[in-house]
Amino acid sequence: MARKTKEKWKTYGNVFDEFTLRNLFQLSSRGFFEELQSPIKIGKEANIFTAVTKDSTTVIVKIYRLETCDFNRMLDYIKTDQRYVNIRRSRRKIIFAWTQREFRNIIKAREAGVKVPTPYIFKDNILVMEQIGSPKPAPQLKEAYPEEPEAFYQTTIDYMRMMYLHGLIHGDLSQFNILNDNDNPVFIDFSQGLTTESHGWQDYLRRDIKNVANFFKKLGIDSDQDDLYTQITHK
Template identity: 55%
Template sequence: MFIYVSGFNYPMPTKEKFKTYKNVFDEKTLRVLFKLESEGYFEELKSPISIGKESNVFTAIKKDGTYVVVKIYRINTADFKRMYKYIGCDPRFKGLSNQRRKVVFAWAQREYRNLLIANQAGARVPVPYAVMDNILVMELIGKNNEPAPRLKDKPPKNVKKFIKELINNLTIFYKSGFIHGDLSEFNILNYNDTPYIIDLSHGVKLDYSGMQELLDRDIKNLKKYFSKLGLDVDIENILKNLKR
């Protein structure tokens, strides 16, 4: 059973300010944007940060002048068959139909829920503020309206300290009952030499049958990245301690 907040029961005109996105997003997505705006989660989308395989990520400004991040999973161009394959066997989404919209909503929902769990357990991840259908609103990791760079684009100065903090966060994930599942230097932000983990939509619970395979891949990716920086960190050994 998962909490599902639908924006579709509230047909309303999309405001002028979201009209610029009418060629990018479908009408229902624009309505959800408008609903989130009218509930005060943000005032206006500002700059696109990235266009990924499944989503568009923007900075958005709030009434009080502070910024948040809005991640919009695209309905029509998402590879929902691949998404369904991954999420369909997550026990939390048991019985999920393979309808395109439902799969994409579940994907956004899973990212929100993983962020919530990780954040409440004290891990460094963006604070999730809202999820509605295919749109997720969360804390902007960075200074004011400047998102922090990805680890890929900004290696840490103090690599040992960075790794230690990273492992600490992954331990919090594990102790909270899930693993990231898509971890790499692309999904870690380097904010003032401190790691923040993002993009938690692949995160699966420990009882998921393919969990170990994903965890091994996560570890391998980290090992590879840090060895390129000339550091042979025994991440595998450290991660064994996750299970203690």
């Protein structure tokens, strides 16, 4: 039986390297999912799949590609994070740390009270989490403008402040990494998130604010970026 299941994973052989295949097989043996469905996004660094579990719920499996990740860019980003200043410069170590950091950041954001996908597990270059939206994944904000932009905007700013107060900056926040789940924002893609103990976090926050302010401007919400910065960071 086990062998048969393993055979099934071999059919993904032309998609994944041996190492990733082994990890996928392990995670599925441990019950995190039964099988992968088609990819919902082939990203710059990661491929995102939906997968079904035994009880027929759908989860998201994010797989960082070991071969084609731009790990020099990853290294530049991750070494500014206080938690990873001493990271070793091996390609794999960096990609694994990157995956781990995303997992830790999602947990931290969740502790702060922000709506994020529930993270289930990470293993090396693979992250498994809750799918936002059901039965289909919720659309990105850029694809689905909110019906009540003012409320959506306010919650987005509240989330940024809640994260800040809990010591976390998203670092890549924009209409691409905010999902619109029935008119409620859900933050995703925390791989660039860093703690406020890290050098230069202010620049990352300013960039997040700029992206958010520019997007909502299109929806008729005018905001001053300096005011927003103060609003988010005041004691």
